[in-house]
Amino acid sequence: MDSINQSARSQLHGKDITKNRQSARFNEKFSGKLKEFFVEELKDIYFAEEEILKGLDKMEAAAVSLSLKESIRDHHRETEEQIERLKEIFQLIGKEPSKKKCEAIIGILKEGETMIEDTDEESMVRDAAIIIACQKVEHYEIATYGSLAELARTLGLDEVADILEETLEEEKSTDVGLTELAVESVNEEAKEEGEETIPTNDANIYRKEDLPESDYGGPKGSDRTYGDGTDRGTDEDDDTMYIEEVDIEDIEDIDDMEDVEDLDDMEDLDEEG
DSSP, X not given: OHHHHHHHHHHHHHHHHHHHHHHHHHHHHTTSHHHHHHHHHHHHHHHHHHHHHHHHHHHHHHOOSHHHHHHHHHHHHHHHHHHHHHHHHHHHTTOOOOOOOOHHHHXXXXXXXXXXXTSOTTOHHHHHHHHHHHHHHHHHHHHHHXXXXXXXXXXXXXXXXXXXXXXXXXXXXXXXXXXXXXXXXXXXXXXXXXXXXXXXXGGTEEEGGGSOGGGTTSSTTSSOEEOOSSSOOSOTTOOEEEEEOOOGGGOSOGGGGGGOOSHHHHHHHHHHO
């Protein structure tokens, strides 16, 4: 019986030591420079979250796909909740909620606006740009909340750390969701938008590298070859070849086509044939 009582007393004593150590850690460090730095960083992310709300509104308005719009709306709601958590944290540490201008988030959001402006409206390329812009915001938040959570633990603010880690997990989840959206649909659709369409015979335009040698100038025996009959030939800045109603059989060697620059050259070849 005595051994049981002694074990129970030992366990209680151990809990008291742990509690005293946590209290000492809080009293010793929370009143110092680390506390001041921690509070300043809270003000920084509090400002940042308010700016992110504005940025998300712009991104949702510019997004094309419904899935991306929905993802942004979800993050907007989460951000509002995260702002309320920050207010709670200020209360827990005995401070009034206040903001400090965050130059980092201003720059990230400004870059996002530029990416939107640099892409075409109603295009999936713009959606791809918006996802990248959103993920840059997410990565900033992940770095901030992860670091603040560790500082809170160091300061003995375990309840505060738990709140910060809850937000951290939300940011990580949002980042993963954006990656999945990009990989599963947006990126491929954006790629398809950018693929060059090869001109058809109906347009009477060909690109040499897109045609096999047997089709230079159109199907053999047809009245088609390079040049447009108006002394224009090939544009210096483009390798597009224009169709002319000249018998392909008049040109003995297809390599001679490299030297054909205008209609006069074609006529010379015709005389030689």
